[in-house]
Amino acid sequence: MIKLYDYELSGNCYKLRLLMNMLGVDYEAVPVDFYPGREHKSDWFLKINPLGQLPVLVDDGVVLRDAQAILVYLAAKYDPSGNWYPVDDPAKLGDISQWLAFADGITSTASAARLHEGLFYDFDIDACRAGAHRLFRILDEHLWFAEKQDRDWICPGAHPTIADIACFPYVILSEEGGISRQDYPAIRRWCDRVKRIQGFIVMSGVFPAGPAGGRLNALSAA
Amino acid sequence: MTGCTDPTILNLWFAIGAEQETTPCIVSDTVLLEEDLSFTLDRVGQPLVWRRDARWPAGSVIDTSDVSVTLPVKQAYGYIWTCLGQPSADIFPIEEYDEPDRRNLNAASIGVNVSGPRAIENFLDMGHFPYVHTDILGVQPHTEVKEYDVEISESRDEIVATRCRFFQPMASTASTGGADVEYVYRVPHPYCSVLYKSSGQNPQRMDVIALFLQPVNQERVRAHMLLSMLDEANDERVMRRFQQTIFGQDKPILENQYPKKLPLDPRAETPIRADKSAVAYRRWLSSKGVTYGVIPAAN
Numbered sequence: 001m002i003k004l005y006d007y008e009l010s011g012n013c014y015k016l017r018l019l020m021n022m023l024g025v026d027y028e029a030v031p032v033d034f035y036p037g038r039e040h041k042s043d044w045f046l047k048i049n050p051l052g053q054l055p056v057l058v059d060d061g062v063v064l065r066d067a068q069a070i071l072v073y074l075a076a077k078y079d080p081s082g083n084w085y086p087v088d089d090p091a092k093l094g095d096i097s098q099w100l101a102f103a104d105g106i107t108s109t110a111s112a113a114r115l116h117e118g119l120f121y122d123f124d125i126d127a128c129r130a131g132a133h134r135l136f137r138i139l140d141e142h143l144w145f146a147e148k149q150d151r152d153w154i155c156p157g158a159h160p161t162i163a164d165i166a167c168f169p170y171v172i173l174s175e176e177g178g179i180s181r182q183d184y185p186a187i188r189r190w191c192d193r194v195k196r197i198q199g200f201i202v203m204s205g206v207f208p209a210g211p212a213g214g215r216l217n218a219l220s221a222a
Numbered sequence: 223m224t225g226c227t228d229p230t231i232l233n234l235w236f237a238i239g240a241e242q243e244t245t246p247c248i249v250s251d252t253v254l255l256e257e258d259l260s261f262t263l264d265r266v267g268q269p270l271v272w273r274r275d276a277r278w279p280a281g282s283v284i285d286t287s288d289v290s291v292t293l294p295v296k297q298a299y300g301y302i303w304t305c306l307g308q309p310s311a312d313i314f315p316i317e318e319y320d321e322p323d324r325r326n327l328n329a330a331s332i333g334v335n336v337s338g339p340r341a342i343e344n345f346l347d348m349g350h351f352p353y354v355h356t357d358i359l360g361v362q363p364h365t366e367v368k369e370y371d372v373e374i375s376e377s378r379d380e381i382v383a384t385r386c387r388f389f390q391p392m393a394s395t396a397s398t399g400g401a402d403v404e405y406v407y408r409v410p411h412p413y414c415s416v417l418y419k420s421s422g423q424n425p426q427r428m429d430v431i432a433l434f435l436q437p438v439n440q441e442r443v444r445a446h447m448l449l450s451m452l453d454e455a456n457d458e459r460v461m462r463r464f465q466q467t468i469f470g471q472d473k474p475i476l477e478n479q480y481p482k483k484l485p486l487d488p489r490a491e492t493p494i495r496a497d498k499s500a501v502a503y504r505r506w507l508s509s510k511g512v513t514y515g516v517i518p519a520a521n
């Protein structure tokens with residue numbers, strides 16, 4: 001069975017749990033004590049990933065690091081419909097890849113801000129937030145124009161792709177880094193659409209769409 | 223913002239870091255009540271805390287005998303505690319911590335942008351379990367908070383809530399299924415709470431989860447979590463993951479509280495939020511004259 005070296009509060013690990021759940025793929029999560037144990041820097045883990053980063057996925061003798069690379073692998077291998085990552089459509093693969101790189105940019109800004117606030121990482125918080133807002137502005141505009149063409153997702157087509165999964169976690173967790181999404185209405189609507197994809201699951205800090213979300217808003221407003 | 227001038231709060235002990243996360247003779251920085259502090263452990267594991275000094279920046283190696291002016295310090299429950307004022311008597315007791323078959327561990331120290339009293343109030347509130355900790359600490363339609371008792375302990379100056387019961391699908395890592403779980407809550411310190419819940423492994427005894435809040439300022443805390451569990455089956459990373467999952471679910475709820483300070487005026491918020499233990503906690507803070515992290519009631 002697929003093994004995912006996993007940390008619950010990591011948005012990059014969540015990307016993979018999310019896609020595997022949407023694809024109906026079974027896996028075994030191996031919990032890694034990222035914090036406070038710093039197990040991702042331990043000798044045994046560095047043998048699996050010398051970069052000392054989560055997540056890592058092991059499947060059939062294939063050992064992969066990097067959340068975006070693993071999304072590519074999972075979709076190419078386990079999605080027979082080819083919707084999530086259409087391997088025979090070069091233009092679309094190029095488009096998806098450019099948004100996978102964009103997702104890395106979200107990690108180094110919005111996720112870094114969240115680590116600063118929650119786990120006291122020594123980052124320049126103002127630079128992290130400014131960088132995240134710059135990317136969110138670009139994404140919001142992109143999604144706004146997409147909506148004008150009746151498109152729901154980051155890349156053209158009726159079905160979401162791994163580009164949506166790659167970008168979603170650290171966008172939806174941004175407020176933990178003090179980055180409000182108030183000024184990004186198209187991003188907010190897109191987040192709601194992602195939450196309605198069949199097989200969507202939450203992680204700590206992410207709430208489901210629909211009645212439960214509404215109820216929570218009522219609670220925190222009270 | 224000016225520093226803390228609340229004498230009740232200044233004279234309290236606060237946890238500022240886990241011993242296990244502190245490397246001996248390496249300087250760690252933190253902030254308590256808006257004061258910049260540094261701390262470490264010496265070669266034999268004794269903690270020391272001092273007001274930050276440019277000679278010893280964070281991460282540097284230090285000869286602890288060089289630090290001549292230090293703050294009061296204690297070790298308790300796996301954490302380093304200090305006090306900026308005149309420290310009161312001992313830190314409140316958690317007797318279970320010393321029971322030989324307990325697994326004691328520092329689950330996490332996590333930064334949360336909310337006042338300490340708001341975080342304590344959320345910790346005491348069972349009503350949010352089915353909505354925020356869905357399928358773990360609660361599940362719909364089991365949403366009712368049953369009648370329970372709250373009192374100020376006669377032997378100690380602390381709030382105690384007893385006879386709390388809640389249906390939980392997966393109360394802890396040692397649970398095998400849903401069960402009606404009994405809770406006891408203590409608030410022995412304005413910024414700390416200790417919760418006892420029937421153990422999944424041995425229903426006659428209770429697991430202990432304690433929350434020690436370190437106020438960075440009036441609207442930000444470091445939340446230190448201690449687990450003292452009866453769980454022979456699971457290793458530490460599994461117990462930590464469980465607790466961090468729960469706390470990660472609370473975090474956005476806490477950070478969306480408005481205002482971030484806890485209003486002590488009984489009329490300030492709707493009665494839904496102010497259930498029995500929350501009312502007792504607010505009154506207790508008022509009676510102590512606490513002003514830090516709260517909006518005091520108008521006289």
Ligand SMILES: [Fe+2]
Pocket residue numbers: 344345350354355468472
């Ligand atoms: Fe909670």
